[in-house]
Amino acid sequence: MTATLTQLRFDPALPWWAIIALAVLAGLVGAFALWRGLRGWAWRGLAGLAAALALAGPALELGTRAGLSDIVILLEDRSSSQDLPGRAAQMDAAAADLSAQIAALPGTDLRRVTVGDDDDGTLLGTALSRAVAAEPEARLAGVIALTDGRLHDAPMLPQGLPAPVHVLLTGQPDDWDRRLVIEEDPAFGLIDQEVTIRLRIEDQGAVPPDQQTGSVNLSLSVDGEDAQTVAVPLNTSLSLPVTPRHAGQNVVQIELDDAPGELTDRNNAAAVSINGVRDRLRVLLVSGEPHAGERTWRNLLKSDAGVDLIHFTILRPPDKFDGVPVNELSLIAFPTQELFLERIDDFDLIIFDRYSVRGILPPDYYLNIARYVEEGGAILVSAGPEMASVESLNLSPLGRILPARPTGRVIEEPYLPRLTPEGQRHPVTAGLAGDDPEAPDWGRWLRMSEVTPEPGAQVAMTGAEDSPLLILDRVGEGRVALLTSDQVWLWGRGFEGGGPQLELLRRIAHWSMKEPELEEEALLAEIRDGLSVSLTRRTMADDAGPLQITGPDGTVTELPLVADGPGRFVADWTAPEPGLYRLADGDITRVLALGPAAPREFEETVADAPLLAPLTDTTGGAVLRLSDGVPDIRQTRTGRAASGSGLGGDWIGITPRDAAQVTGLDRRPLLPGWAWLLLISGLILTGWLAEGRRRPA
Incomplete structure (x- = not known):
């Protein structure tokens, strides 16, 4: 501890202006005495200044400090x-x-x-x-x-x-490293139309001569499908075309071959999520004849802003002879060749509503419709009594892709549509019956055709005598739905309380068009906060899981699933780190990107x-x-x-800072009050004596 003079401070007894005025007055008195030649002028001036200084209260502050x-x-x-x-x-x-x-x-x-x-x-x-x-x-x-x-x-x-x-x-x-850099990726893309991902493969650090090859292999996989491998140049920006194939999330996984000796392979992969959207859904609705439920389909499809609807109603089949000349008819002719040969692939869904085979379409047209379904198209048949007649679509070349065969019998009696065990699992009909699927709160229908379902077809609803009412099936890459009654319009009219008419028809139509939320075999993942994920497995089987989760580092973990209703199994999971995760349950796979595929820590590693x-x-x-x-x-x-x-x-x-901390502070007046009084008095006395001295004669 050392004592040191910190500074001189003042504690004035009067306002500073008064003290300054006193000092100025003392100076003026001294100057006046000097001008008049009076003896002792200096002592008087000093006495006045000493009085002003005494009133200012000068004091010394002494502090003690300790080194830090x-x-x-x-x-x-x-x-x-x-x-x-x-x-x-x-x-x-x-x-x-x-x-x-x-x-x-x-x-x-x-x-x-x-x-x-x-x-x-x-x-x-x-x-x-x-x-x-x-x-x-x-x-x-x-x-x-x-x-x-x-x-x-x-x-x-x-x-x-x-x-x-x-x-x-x-x-x-x-050290050296090779990394995959995504420069630009689209958030949305139209289904079946190419979008472009811009990327670059970049080398950093001291790249060995044997790795300076100029090109590397790049593999590309969409939604976990088989990867395609291409050779791409190093350190060059390039465009990679990708085509979204379905609505919803299309996960594009891009990977590089690992290079021996590089620091890490964590930045050799990336996942780009492209949300597939349809420009507009194109639907062809063909009504075989006017009937009470015809407008049900039309109103449903016209109310959807994302649907382009073309609707034809056959008012005058070729076998009808009423004597009216063709040139006097106000309706246009049915453009069968354009619709079913030239532009059939433009449609996402074709609906046959109470359509009868009456010679309007030649056999080759039906074969082309079957080809359209097998290659990824969809048809929906809403059948009436014609299903059991000789004019049934089942007797045409299209019959080979229909999910059921009519017995020739029409059941005309009131019945309550019910969900089958499969229907309670299938997303098209799941939840329609409310809390009690065995006793749904909806009205009855009055007529249906009896059919025998094909092996492998899914019967979602039954009607009278437990006969199949709604049958769903997949044919090749496409889908076929069959509704064996034309009485759904009764729900829309509120008969006996009505029923979920619009929701049922909407689900059937959108399932036919492969909407992801209506897939019966699906693995869904909802990313919550950070790395938390809610997983849902939908299946037609009685059980599911456990999920096989492959992490970014290749480790595989199993996650059990818990039943959450018919055909629905769920689990909550938190990933240990960001990156690409592969989820699998049997043949159902999904790629999940949590955060960046390569965390920012691994973007640059040299x-x-x-x-x-x-x-x-x-x-x-x-x-x-x-x-x-x-x-x-x-x-x-x-x-x-x-x-x-x-x-x-x-x-x-x-750099040493020599910092210290003040531990004590003491203030001491420059002079005590009695000393100031003696000083001022002494100066005044000295001035008086000097003035009173006489010069020798």
Whole structure:
């Protein structure tokens, strides 16, 4: 502890203007006495000034202070990129060595700060700013950062630090890595129309000569299907065409072949999610004859803004002879060739509503419709009594793809449509009957055709005598739905309370057009917050799971599923880290991208410090590699070099700050009051005596 004069302070007894006025008055009196030649003028002036000074109350402040230790911040980057081979051990050894050296320095304290993983990458700048702000600036002697130099918040780095900042890089000088960079990816794409993904394959670091081949193999897979492999050039931006095949999420998985010797393969893959949307759904509705339920289909489809509907009603079949000349008919002729040969592939769904085979379409047209379904199209047959007649579509060449065969019998009696066990699982009909599928709260229908379903077809609803009412089937790449009654319009008219007419017909139509939310075999994933996922498995089987989950690092885990209703199994799951995950349950697979396929930690993995170099330069610090050894720590004065090389290797410096803390404060008047009184009185007396002296004659 040492005593030191801190400063001279004043405690005035009068306002400062009064004290200044007194001092000025004393000066004027002295000046007047000098002008008149009076003896003792100087003593009078001094007496007035002493009185003014006494009224100002001068005092000395004496403080005692204690020296404070210097502070050195050791910042350790423990993010995921430091788990690359050799880096963790390298950092542990360096942190232990530096801690021991700092502990050996007299009057120096160490503050260790750890930077971990964050969704936004390595926030080293934020951590450094907070660490510096938490310490008194006057005590900060230096900052040492153990890192690979890759940070993602450079604007947060502190500016104007009073102490040197040193960066010690992990890794090896010959490290290199190859990564896949997605430059541009579309969020949406029209179904069956190409969109473009722009990407680049980039090499970083000391690439070995045998890897400088100029091209690498790139594999592309959509929704987990078989991958296609192409050779692409290195370090060149290129466009990759992709075609969304269905509505909803189309996950495009892109992967590079692993290169021997590269730092990591975590940045060799990417997942691009493209939301497939339809320009407009094109539906052809053909009504075989006018009937009470005809407008049901028309109203449903016309009310959907995303549907383009073409509707033809056959008012006058060829076998009808009424004597009316064709040129006097007000309706157009049925363009069968254009619709069923030339432009049939333009439609997403064809609906035959009470259609009878009356010679309007030649056999080749039916064969073309069957070909259209097998290649991915869809037809929906809403049948009436004609289904049991000789004019049934089943007797045409189209019959080979229909999911049921009519027995020739029409059942005309009231019945209540009911869901089958399959219907309670199938998303087209699941939930329609409310809480009690055995006793649905809806009205009865009055007529249906009796049919025998084909093997493999799914009977979702039954009617009178438990005969199939709604049959769904897949044919090749397409789909076929058969409704064996034309009485659904009774629900729309509110007969006996009505029923879910519009919802049933909407689901049938959209299932036929392969809407993802109506797939009976599906694996759905809803990403919640962060890495939390809600998984739903829909199936027609009695049980499902467990899910096989393959992580970004290749590890496989099993996740059990819990029943949540007929044909529905669910589970909640939290991924251990961001990346690409492959989910599988039997033949059902899904690719799930949680966060970026390669976290920001692995976007750039070769150690370098371009973002930290400006800070080290302005503070006099250095950027060194730990592969060259842990540098010695020295104490250097302010303004001297804070790094260098010696016989023992590299060294870095910290700047002692000589900071101190005031522990006591004492104020003492410059003179006590009686001393001021004696001083002023003495000056006045001296001036009076000097004035009263006579000069010799």
